[in-house]
Amino acid sequence: MKALRAAEATAKLNDADKNKVSELETKGIERCNADDDKRADDFFAQAMKVMGK
Template identity: 60%
Template sequence: MNTFKTARRASLAALLALAIPPIAANAAAPRPCEDVLKEMRAAKVAAKLSADDKAKVDALEAKAVERCNADDDRRADGFLDDAMKLMKK
């Protein structure tokens, strides 16, 4: 009987060990959007953009600011990352 309980506890511990890393990875907080916004704006000053790309970057920046003001850092960071990709930074 004790062997069964020990084996059962070991299997439960193994399952928990496998489940915790993905949960912890998803719980990681995004970077503060204010910091990412500063980086993106600095890159935008240095970037040489076509009129079309500048319009896209400006639109993404506006969306990011809106989300940042709403304390939605994850989505704001996503918009800013997209803007950085457009600027190839």
């Protein structure tokens, strides 16, 4: 999650991509809170792909 937030801070994204990254980050955090780290990591990885990382 730390890497995702760092990448998000420097990424130049259009509004649609920003919304998608935010949505994936929210889903990842929900999974983290539910102790489902594998799925949380999957959501964070998807968000990184949207940002081209």
